[in-house]
Amino acid sequence: MADQIETLNLLVGRASSGNPVFENLPVIALGDGKYELRASPGLVLGVAKGDIIEVAEEGAFSVVSRGGNVCVQIFLERPVENLQKIESRLTLALPGSVDGLTDRQLVLSIPVSNGFQKIELCIQEIIANLPGADWHYGNVYDDEKDGTTPLDWWLV
Known part of the structure; x- marks a missing residue:
């Protein structure tokens, strides 16, 4: 029997009002408050598809183990017109996946x-066809610290 995919609200941060902001993500429950992410997030930072996380109260979480994927969050000025072209480029250059798409964002795992050089080359080729698009890694830098210090989880 296949694992049952469910969704879980993870804490993104707090709005200026102080209220929590959540992102609802697909997960597989592993028990004992642990979950495997089945897609990279568009807002939550520090995790990617395949990571095992432990979730505490109000959607706060910690990473138990890494799934080996980087999360790429691409911010769009206008909706993607040809998703098949992006998916084709992604699968030809790298074995990656499109995990999320809205009118304003594209999320990849x-x-x-x-290797980062090959990943960044592919992303640059993808956004070259998306006028005004900008991107960043969602789980490569320590955003709680300074946003520029590498997490270095890939070195372990």
């Missing part, structure tokens, strides 16, 4: 084993 790419195995870190491809």
